[in-house]
Amino acid sequence: MKALGKILGIIFLGLLLILVGLGFALTHWFDPNDYKDEIRQLARDKANLELTLNGDIGWSLFPWLGLELHQTTLASAQTPQQPFAELRMLGLSVRVLPLLRKEVQMSDIRIDGLNLTLQRDEQGHGNWENIGQPAKDSARDDTPVAQSTPPEPAEGAKDNAALPIQLDIDSLKVNDARFSYHDAQTGQQFSAESIQLETDAIREGASIPLKLSAFFGTNQPVMRARTEVRGNLRFDTALQRYQLENLRLTGEASGEPLNAKTVTFSAQGELLVDLEAQIAEWNSLKFSANQLHALGDLKVRELDDEAQISGGLSIAAFNLRDFLEGLGQTLPEMADANALGRLEMSTRLSGTPNSILMEELRLKLDDTTLTGNVAVADFSTLALRAQLKGDRMDLDRYLPPKSEADSASTARQAEVKSSSQAAGDGNSPLPNAPTQQAWSDAPILPMDLLRQLDFQLAVNFGELVFDKHPISNASLSTQGKAGLITLKELRADLYNGHVDASGKVDVRNALPQLAIASTISNLPADKFIQLDNQPSPIKGLLDLKADFSTRGNSQKSWVDNLNGKADFLFSDGVLVDANLDQYLCKAIATLNRKELSKESRSRDTPFEQLRGNLVVTNGVANNPDFKASIPGLAISGNGSLDLRVLGLDYHIGILIKGDQREMPDPACQVNERYVGLEWPLRCRGPLELGAKACRIDQDGLGKIAGKLAGEKLTEKLDEKLGDKVSPELKDALKGLFKR
Secondary structure (H helix, E strand, C coil): CHHHHHHHHHHHHHHHHHHHHHHHHHHHHCCHHHHHHHHHHHHHHHHCEEEEECCCCEEECCCEEEEEEEEEEEEECCCCCCCCEEEEEEEEEEEHHHHCCCEEEEEEEEEECCEEEEEECCCCCECCCCCCCCCCCHHHHHCCCCCCCCCCCCHHHHHHHHCCCEEEEEEEEEEEEEEEEEECCCCCEEEEEEEEEEECCEECCCCEEEEEEEEEEEECCEEEEEEEEEEEEEEECCCCEEEEEEEEEEEEEEEHHHCCCEEEEEEEEEEEEECCCCEEEEEEEEEEECCEEEEEEEEEECCCCCCEEEEEEEEEEECHHHHHHHCCCCCCCCCCCCCCCCEEEEEEEEEECCEEEEEEEEEEECCEEEEEEEEEEECCCCEEEEEEEEEEEEHHHCCCCCCCCCHHHHHHHHHHHHHHHHHCCCCCCCCCCCCCCCCCCCCCCCHHHHHHCEEEEEEEEEEEEECCEEEEEEEEEEEEECCEEEEEEEEEEECCEEEEEEEEEECCCCCCEEEEEEEEEEEEHHHCCCCCCCCCCEEEEEEEEEEEEEECCCHHHHHHCCEEEEEEEEEEEEECCCCHHHHHHHHHHHHHCCCCCCCCCCCCEEEEEEEEEEEEECCEEEEEEEEEEECCEEEEEEEEEECCCCEEEEEEEEEECCCCCCCCCHHHCCCCCCCCCEEEEEEEEEHHHHHHHEEECHHHHHHHHHHHHHHHHHHHHHHHHCCCCCHHHHHHHHHHHHC
């Protein structure tokens, strides 16, 4: 037996020496460079690939099957003049004997100067298409292929084929690689340059340290980024499970969207892709971009179908203003320079690759806390859906600061000031009607943006501050799509009053169309009827029902094209600086031919009710049924409000209800002849003047004097003539004096 063992050992040693000798002979007597043409043809036939070998082929056979290529290019056989890959050097070697056990044991793999260029032409054809498909052989295509059943592999072969390939590579190094893509149809370009990849030993089931760095760029928009990825790769091909542990991604980016600013970003976490379970996870996620720092986790299911995303996200408090400015975004000027100084957020995430839903959202912006749900239903159309509830928000902080008035407004302010000075204490002539435009013609609506919006928004606030007005229990429901924005509901409480409104904004055409219907109840009028820091000309609780429409895209065009109607009622109010007793006293003193003994002292006039209807036509509101109820007096009239220049023009009549009314001066004591007469006032001038724009209507007063004189003369005729003349003549004489 010992002799047999020795003989077998000698035989195996001899065979090994023969194999080594054959390997030496093959590698020294056989030169693969002599067969470049055959290799190229084989690539054309088997892979539809045009292979150009400009450099030498280096190789070894045993115990390592080694290969080294230099200056190699690859192209599709259909476009051989357009290589999609260039390679400066590729070097690898594989142990021969482990290959028989389906084990790939390799030394270092080195790839230098790989340049991968993918292009799609104007017809949409890519220079990489049809690669890997065998070239068509016309003779073979025309020959019918006999159908036969392939023989069953041997049992041992079955077992061997079922075994997975085992990888064992000492390291992988990719140096100075480049990738570029260009689409001639869209003009889109993408590139990755200076790609460096290094790994330690690659073995299945083991932790494989790796490092990858590259410079990326795009042209639409122009962007440049530098990135580096470090981590430990672990994979199991049998289970189709791949992990990237201790991921560390860092980099910085700049470009057109950042307006010459640079953003520094980083990400950490544990990545897992399980193709058997069709899931992908990013756990222990940490992300930062300049001042922004976030934590979370993401999970994706159904990778082979429409992926389903779930997870959570938490963003630590940061300065949103500084962050946006660091991204090159110019913020509009705000009344509060510290607005947007703090933002933090937490939410649960769910969605698909084309949508995202943020549930259980809690967002804190400055001093405001918002909770609810926000969703982007379709990223391609930016379809936004939101249901939010807020505690308190001061909108004035985020609005533009009060700026200097434009030229039209400045001119009108000068006109109002001049009229106010001329009005004095009410003894001056009637003010002239204003002529200066009161509104700006600057564009207001962002037309292009509104046409793109697709949103459904429902927001509730416990407290709001807008234009210094405290608003409580505010509720807003609105939606917009393709340029049609509908205000479904707007409700709010103000100063113990209530506002309810709805409306539409249609920007689908060149000229925007607007409509609003509103109901106001129990609202303190003086809080809102106030212009250019002037005191309100009226106080009281306002009830209003209005329905208006207009068109245009500026304050001026909105007012110029305003049409609609409104019913108004002021209750328990005061006419500010409106001394109706003094106006009435002057009129009576004039008829009594007496001088007032007291100087006029401006005071307010309280009223019980003031009501009427407005019909607005192209910015002018006609009020045919103005009525007011004042203790001892009844007031009625008609007139108009020219909203374009904020001017009023009214004819008002004051009716004394009885003869017991106390007057402010002995010269204007009421006698029974004055009771029941309608005493005339004319009000004209800027709306800001209020009652200061009113004067005694001298023409109307003359008619009253003529009427009273006629009545006095009639009495004397009756006394003198008695029954001496006929009734017909007496009536004729009375009629003569009444004219």
